[in-house]
Amino acid sequence: MRIRYRRIIWLSVLAFLSFCTPMVCAGETASLPKxxxxxxxxxxxxxxxxxxxxxxxxxxxxxxxxxxxxxxxxxxxxxxxxxxxxxxxxxxxxxxxxxxxxxxxxxxxxxxxxxxxxxxxxxxxxxxxxxxxxxxxxxxxxxxxxxxxxxxxxxxxxxxxxxxxxxxxxxxxxxxxxxxxxxxxxxxxxxxxxxxxxxxxxxxxxxxxxxxxxxxxxxxxxxPWTVTIHTTGETTAGSVLEVTAEITYPCPQPFDCHAYSAFNVRAEITLPPKMLLLEGVPGIDIGYLQAGESSAVTWRVKLDGDGSGSSIAVKATGLVSGTVPKVSKNGRININPGKSGDKNSKKNFYPAYDYTDEIGVEKSIEL
Known part of the structure; x- marks a missing residue:
């Protein structure tokens, strides 16, 4: 697996981004079970x-x-x-x-x-x-x-x-x-x-x-996307906890991962009472995420009380867009010109349209 790392400092919140190729390459000949x-x-x-x-x-x-x-x-x-x-x-x-x-x-x-x-x-x-x-x-x-x-x-x-x-x-x-x-x-x-x-x-x-x-x-x-949450540090009052979320836009072979990417990718943390961000804000902008790649983001959290048994949630989202063509509703083909043809087309076909959607997942971890 090839991994590249890049560090981004955004509003004093540390965000570490790592990118990797899909886990299995198209030419891999690893044996599979019978x-x-x-x-x-x-x-x-x-x-x-x-x-x-x-x-x-x-x-x-x-x-x-x-x-x-x-x-x-x-x-x-x-x-x-x-x-x-x-x-x-x-x-x-x-x-x-x-x-x-x-x-x-x-x-x-x-x-x-x-x-x-x-x-x-x-x-x-x-x-x-x-x-x-x-x-x-x-x-x-x-x-x-x-x-x-x-x-x-x-x-x-x-x-x-x-x-x-x-x-x-x-x-x-x-x-x-x-x-x-x-x-x-x-x-x-x-x-x-x-x-x-x-x-x-x-x-x-x-x-x-x-x-x-x-x-x-x-x-x-x-x-769904996957989010794996890890914590480093103590959960006792007064401690500082590092919370890292690894976000993956899954794309297994043989699908063309390079043809798919998400934009406006964002990760947001939700903390329980008695936990506060030590610096920055809950939301981290990641930007683009290619299908088959992963991004890791980290927050530093201060505990004002005992955090044992508390839950921390991370929501990761991104936007994707595309187009679908006109499709027939009932198999009829419009052959009539003019206004009547337009009416028949609307009756017999769903028009083509563009879309933009938000994909992602929300996961939580209990301390």
Whole structure:
């Protein structure tokens, strides 16, 4: 791992920034286990025949933290009877309190300022390739990162379908999914949503292009930032405590980390009673943070009383922006010119739009 260090003094608060490359390089050939299953991936059934995309996102969200209402997700992803486009899936991952849903699949559930269950967005990436990226996918699974895949519904059915891959067993030649449709290839219902496929069927079905993808073998991950808090010093009255928070914008391989960065990145500490900053202010401006990099910030805190059992919280946030294109609501194509054509376009399409969202996380430590 290559690490660079830079010191910044801001309003007399020490902030140490360190940058590192992703933990695993694309060309690394480290051996991976022959079998692995991610534990604790929840099952959520899709609420409509075409809402496998929002249901897959609900599964990911619930795995990492809060369970988000699937109807709200459907409006953020602008889902319709046609399904959900891949770019809307990725955009929904970073959806935050700065944005309102643009879809109206469930108008009464459409979020007006982020998901009610979670104000901050996640790191959100997608990847597709003309060739199977099985080794990279295995590596993600062994790192306990569930991946949403766009596939054929079945080996002999070209209907697009989103599933979450959660495991594999190369000795048995199988992979494991949590499938929001909850049925295996024989149409039998699985109450826990876990579906087992042969590797051959998986490779065939994953070789699928549609819903905005230019290449087959499409996959995406959404995950929160990480904040690790360390303290140095005593917690007795009159002591000075150094609180260091290491903030990471996670970006595992094979995702193009260089294509993603957050701006206006900021870390803010919240202290309990009887603790005061020795100097400076609670918020530290970090600036830009590239996906796959980390930043460490330090505060010096004076204790006016015994700090044992108290909690210190750090909130780390940054802004990301992007654009999603116009998408069809119902599969109809506008061919009428003039005003009537404009009306039909508004009726049949969700317009393209730009967005800026706040991603990050808040964590605490008990002394």
């Amino acid at each position: 079998t692995h299953l991610i534990a604790g991936v929840p099952y959520h059934k899709q609420i409509t025949v075409s809402s496998c995309g929002p249901a897959a996102l609900e599964i990911l969200y619930d795995f990492w933290s809060e369970d988000i209402d699937q109807k709200a997700i459907s409006d953020v992803t602008r889902s319709s009877s046609m399904g959900t486009y891949t770019w809307d899936m990725v955009r929904a991952g970073c959806f935050s309190r700065l944005s309102a849903a643009r879809g109206r699949c469930f108008p009464k559930s459409a979020p007006k300022a982020g998901y009610s269950e979670r104000p901050l967005g996640y790191a959100s990436f997608s990847y597709a390739s003309d060739s199977l990226w099985w080794t990279d996918l295995k590596r993600l699974i062994t790192q306990n990162i569930p991946v949403v895949l766009l596939m054929k519904y079945a080996r002999d059915d070209d209907t697009g379908h989103y599933r979450i891959i959660v495991g594999y067993d190369e000795e048995k030649g199988v992979v494991y999914f949590v499938d929001p449709w909850g049925r295996d290839l024989t149409r039998a219902t699985n109450l826990d949503g876990i579906i087992t496929w042969s590797m051959t069927d998986f490779e065939n079905a994953w070789n699928y292009t549609g819903y905005g993808t230019d290449h087959p073998f499409w996959g995406a991950v959404m995950m």
